[in-house]
Every structure is written in C-alpha cells, then in structure tokens.
Amino acid sequence: LPYRPMAVATQTAAATISATVATTLSDASGREAGAHVPATPRMSVASGGPAVVMFTRPGCFYCQKAKALLKQHGVEFGVVDLGVQPERRAMAAQLAGSQLVPQIFVGRRRIGGVDVLKALDAAGNFAQAMQLQPEDGAPILPTRAEDVVQATSMPQDYRGALQRRADEMSKLKYDAGSSPKLGEFLKYAATGKVEQDHSRNVPLNLAAPPGDVEPPPAMPNASATELASMLRQMVLCMVENFSNPSTGTVDYVAMRDSSQMGVFRAVASELGHPRLRSELLGLSENEKKAFLINLYNAMVFHGIVTFGRRSGLWNLYCFFVAPAVSYRLAGIPVSLDEVENGMLRRQPGYFQDPQPCPARWFGPTCCADDEAQARARQHIDFKRGMQMARLDARVHMALSCGASGGPPTAVYRGPTIDPELDEAAVAFVDDDR
Numbered sequence: 001l002p003y004r005p006m007a008v009a010t011q012t013a014a015a016t017i018s019a020t021v022a023t024t025l026s027d028a029s030g031r032e033a034g035a036h037v038p039a040t041p042r043m044s045v046a047s048g049g050p051a052v053v054m055f056t057r058p059g060c061f062y063c064q065k066a067k068a069l070l071k072q073h074g075v076e077f078g079v080v081d082l083g084v085q086p087e088r089r090a091m092a093a094q095l096a097g098s099q100l101v102p103q104i105f106v107g108r109r110r111i112g113g114v115d116v117l118k119a120l121d122a123a124g125n126f127a128q129a130m131q132l133q134p135e136d137g138a139p140i141l142p143t144r145a146e147d148v149v150q151a152t153s154m155p156q157d158y159r160g161a162l163q164r165r166a167d168e169m170s171k172l173k174y175d176a177g178s179s180p181k182l183g184e185f186l187k188y189a190a191t192g193k194v195e196q197d198h199s200r201n202v203p204l205n206l207a208a209p210p211g212d213v214e215p216p217p218a219m220p221n222a223s224a225t226e227l228a229s230m231l232r233q234m235v236l237c238m239v240e241n242f243s244n245p246s247t248g249t250v251d252y253v254a255m256r257d258s259s260q261m262g263v264f265r266a267v268a269s270e271l272g273h274p275r276l277r278s279e280l281l282g283l284s285e286n287e288k289k290a291f292l293i294n295l296y297n298a299m300v301f302h303g304i305v306t307f308g309r310r311s312g313l314w315n316l317y318c319f320f321v322a323p324a325v326s327y328r329l330a331g332i333p334v335s336l337d338e339v340e341n342g343m344l345r346r347q348p349g350y351f352q353d354p355q356p357c358p359a360r361w362f363g364p365t366c367c368a369d370d371e372a373q374a375r376a377r378q379h380i381d382f383k384r385g386m387q388m389a390r391l392d393a394r395v396h397m398a399l400s401c402g403a404s405g406g407p408p409t410a411v412y413r414g415p416t417i418d419p420e421l422d423e424a425a426v427a428f429v430d431d432d433r
Contacts, residue, residue: 004175004176004177004307005175005176005177005306005307049078049139049141049142050076050077050078050139050142051076051106051107051130051132051136051139052070052075052076052077052078052104052105052106052130052139053077053078053079053080053104053105053139053140053141053142054066054067054070054077054078054079054080054102054103054104054105055079055080055082055088055092055096055101055102055103055104055105056079056080056081056082056101056102057081057082057083057101057410057423058081058083058233058236058410058411059236059239059410060101060102060427061245062101062102062113062114063101063102063114064240064243064245065114065245065246066102066104066113066114066117067079067245068245068246069114069117069118069121069126070104070117070130073121073126073127073130075130077104078140078142078143079142079143080092080140080141080142080143081143081148081151082101083151083410083411084143084147084148084151085143085147086416086419086420089419089423095108095110095140096110097110099422099423099426099427100113100426100427101113101427102114104116104117105139105140106129106130106131106132106133106136106139107132107133107136107137107138107139107140108136108137108138108139108140109133109135109136109137111129111130157221158218158219158222161218161219162218162219162263162266162267164218165207165215165218165266165269166259166262166263166265166266168207168215169207169262169265169266169269170262172206172208172209173209174202174206174209174210175202176202176203176204176206176306176324177201177202177307177324178200178201178202178318178322178323178324178326179200179201180200180317180318180322180324184197184322185314185317185322188317188321189313189317194321194337194341194350196321196322196323196335196337196338198323198326198333198335201322201323201324201326201333201335203272203326203327203328203333204268204299204302204303204306204325204326204327205265205268205269205271205272205302205327205328206269206272206328207266207269207272214272214273217270217273217275218266218269218270219267219270220275222270223276223279224271224276224279224280224283224291224330225283225287225290225291225414227267227270227271228271228291228294228295228298229294229411229413230267231264231267231268231294231295231298232294232297232298232410232411232412233411234260234263234264234267235264235297235298235301236410236411237260238255238258238260238261238264239301241260242254242255242258252304252305252308252309253308255305256305256306261305264302265302268298268302268327271295271327271328271329271330272327272328272329272330272331273330273331274330274331275330276329276330277330277331277332277382280329280330280385280386281382281385281386283414284414285388285389286414286415286417286418287414288386288388288414289344289388289392289395289412289414289417290412290413290414290417291414292339292343292344292386292388293344293395293398293399293412294411294412295327295329295339296336296339296340296344296399297398297399297400299325299326299327299336299339300325300336300400300401301400302325302327303319303324303325303336306325307319307324307325319336320335320336320337320340320401321335321336321337322335323335323336323337323338330382332378332379332382332383333379334383338350338351338383340399342383342387343383343386343387343388344388344392344395344399345388345391345395346387346388346389346390346391351380351383351384351387352380353377353380354373354376354377354380392421394421394422394424394425395421396428397421397424397425397427397428397429398410398412398420398421398424410424
C-alpha cells in the first residue's frame with residue numbers, strides 16, 4: 001500500500017538564498033518589522049527606542065498572536081528574543097514573575113501575555129495601556145537587529161554551495177515514501193512491536209534518486225549539530241512566514257513550493273553523508289540530546305510538508321512507524337519512531353540484533369547475504385550508539401509531532417539544553433490548546 005507525497009499543481013521552484021534565513025527585526029533600534037508607526041508616536045521614548053517591549057522566543061504561537069495584536073493597533077514595539085539571547089531568561093523571569101512568554105512591558109510596567117492584550121482590545125483600553133507614563137521607568141533594551149541577523153543568518157561560506165545544491169535538487173524526479181504492509185500494521189496494532197523495513201522506504205533527504213551516486217557534500221566543513229540547528233532555524237522562519245496568527249494555521253502547500261523549502265531540502269541532504277558518523281557517535285550526552293530533538297522536529301516538519309496532514313490510525317502508522325518519514329543520517333536510514341523511542345526514549349530492546357538469513361540454516365549462503373548481514377549489523381550498532389544513556393522526561397515537552405496541541409518549535413543547543421528543556425516543560429504544561 002504505497003504512502004507517497006501529496007500531489008500539487010506546481011513544481012518546487014529553484015531556491016534562492018537571501019542574506020538571512022530568518023530575521024524578525026527591521027532596524028538597529030529593535031523595532032518589529034511590519035509595525036505601523038504613527039506620525040506622532042507618543043509610545044516611543046526620546047532615545048528613539050520603543051517603549052513597548054515583548055519577551056519572546058522562536059516558534060512561540062502565542063507570541064505571534066501578541067505581535068499581530070500590537071501591529072493591528074499601530075503600536076511600535078521591540079522584542080527581546082530569548083532564542084538569540086538565552087542569557088536574558090533570568091531577567092525575563094524576574095521582571096515578569098514567570099518563565100512563560102510572551103511578556104509585554106511598557107517601560108518596566110508589566111502588561112502580561114496575549115490574553116491580557118485580548119482583554120484590553122475587547123474593553124477598548126488597548127491604546128491607553130500602551131502609553132508610557134513617567135512612573136513606568138526606563139524601557140527595556142530590545143535585542144539588536146544585528147544580533148538577530150548574526151544568529152539566524154546563513155553562513156556566508158555556505159550560500160553559494162547551497163544555492164547550487166538547491167537548484168540541482170529542484171530538478172530531481174523521485175518520490176519519497178514507503179510501501180507498508182497491512183499485515184505488519186495489524187501486528188503492530190496488536191503487539192506494539194515495531195518491525196521496520198527500510199528496504200521499502202525512500203528517505204526524504206536524498207540528494208540523488210535511489211540507486212544513483214550521491215554528490216559530494218555541499219558543506220563539507222559543517223558539523224552535524226550545526227546542520228540540525230540550521231534546519232530548525234529555517235523551520236521557525238518558514239512557519240512564521242506561512243502562518244496565520246489569528247487562526248493558528250500554517251499553509252504547508254504553499255510552503256512546499258517555496259524557495260525557502262528548497263534550501264531546507266539542500267541542508268537536510270547534508271545530514272546523509274557518512275563523514276558525519278564518527279562525529280555523531282562522539283557527541284556528549286547533552287549534545288546528542290539536542291541534536292536528536294532538532295532532528296526529530298525537522299523530520300516531522302519535512303514529513304508534513306511532503307505528505308500533508310492525514311488522519312486515521314493507518315496514516316499515523318505510515319507516517320511515524322512504517323516508516324514513510326525517514327532520513328538518511330550519516331549514510332544510515334533512520335525513522336521518526338527510531339529517533340523518538342529507540343534513541344531519545346531508549347526503550348528496552350528496541351534495536352534488536354539482525355536475524356540471520358533463513359538459507360543459512362541449510363548450509364553456506366552467498367556473499368551477498370553476508371554483506372547484507374554486515375550492513376544490518378553496522379546500522380544497528382550506529383543506532384545503539386546514538387541512544388541516550390538515560391531517559392529525560394522533559395524530552396516529551398520538546399518533541400513536536402505536528403499536532404495542533406503539541407509543543408512549540410524551538411532550536412535546542414547542547415551547552416544550554418537543561419534550562420531550555422525546563423522552559424519547554426513550563427510552556428507545555430501551561431499551554432491550554
């Protein structure tokens with residue numbers, strides 16, 4: 001039963017790489033892009049900086065809604081991007097008395113989050129509440145635009161190579177996906193035991209059609225952790241560009257045909273090269289955890305853009321388990337279920353030793369059988385090497401499975417993953433969606 005990409009009327013456009021993958025600020029003063037500035041902006045201070053400042057982080061659905069409300073009322077505002085400046089998390093929590101975002105301030109006077117903005121809007125008190133009063137104190141310094149650009153821009157050394165690779169991949173003619181068997185689905189439904197056959201699956205991030213010679217890396221000096229972080233940063237940019245804050249919906253069909261998605265595919269293909277294997281196996285526990293979370297979320301996003309949203313147990317099985325959504329990671333195919341339950345959650349007995357060919361029971365087998373067994377053993381050893389040493393329950397609050405009530409997207413980093421996961425857990429528990 002083939003599980004193939006959704007059909008669309010247009011082909012993927014050749015990608016063009018702009019100077020930045022994502023940028024939310026428009027000038028050095030930290031003003032939000034797209035905000036209408038009144039002719040006599042009583043909301044601004046003499047220094048030229050915005051009086052209204054919002055603490056936010058990448059991928060925050062409620063932050064997008066809050067920005068939309070502020071822009072709707074013509075409020076000039078700045079943002080403190082906690083993804084760009086994680087060192088300001090403690091300041092945000094101290095000023096707001098909460099780790100949740102968004103948090104809007106006028107000077108040092110706390111307004112609150114998006115629910116407060118909605119209430120002010122409904123009561124007709126929005127403009128009055130946004131006026132800076134003498135007792136409000138000095139405005140909070142927003143994140144500088146140049147810091148956002150530096151944190152979210154595509155490295156200059158990579159742009160030309162990625163441009164060429166994205167153009168090449170836009171011309172590829174093959175369908176990713178799988179051909180799962182109904183019997184295996186019924187067995188999984190009855191026992192919960194996963195038996196994945198990657199031989200019937202075509203990974204999403206191939207740089208050449210199956211069976212063809214893969215091209216050399218476009219970014220031979222990029223590390224695996226850098227590539228995964230780049231993918232997640234690009235996801236955050238595209239979700240914001242193609243989302244409707246008022247409805248919370250994302251136009252994945254339009255996104256699939258976008259130039260940004262072409263660049264995303266080019267970066268994803270870099271993760272497939274075997275050169276990354278030794279680096280991945282040598283990651284520390286926190287670096288590995290951050291990498292796998294970023295990888296999983298990027299794969300889910302890639303899968304939704306490719307296959308669309310399909311309801312029903314069969315389609316969920318195809319998407320996560322069969323596996324229709326898989327990546328070639330360091331030369332080895334991995335599925336969403338393997339990343340989540342085999343590596344991050346470290347389920348006991350998940351990665352079983354490969355079974356010998358039945359023909360061996362009756363005597364020697366051919367060299368091809370021996371090669372297949374050696375390859376299967378190599379794949380299992382790599383996947384076991386990518387398993388976490390222990391389960392971190394907070395991971396559940398960081399994995400975005402594509403559901404409307406799932407955790408917001410974010411970019412996780414090894415050195416700061418503990419406070420980042422703490423923040424994700426708080427946000428997930430407080431989210432009422």
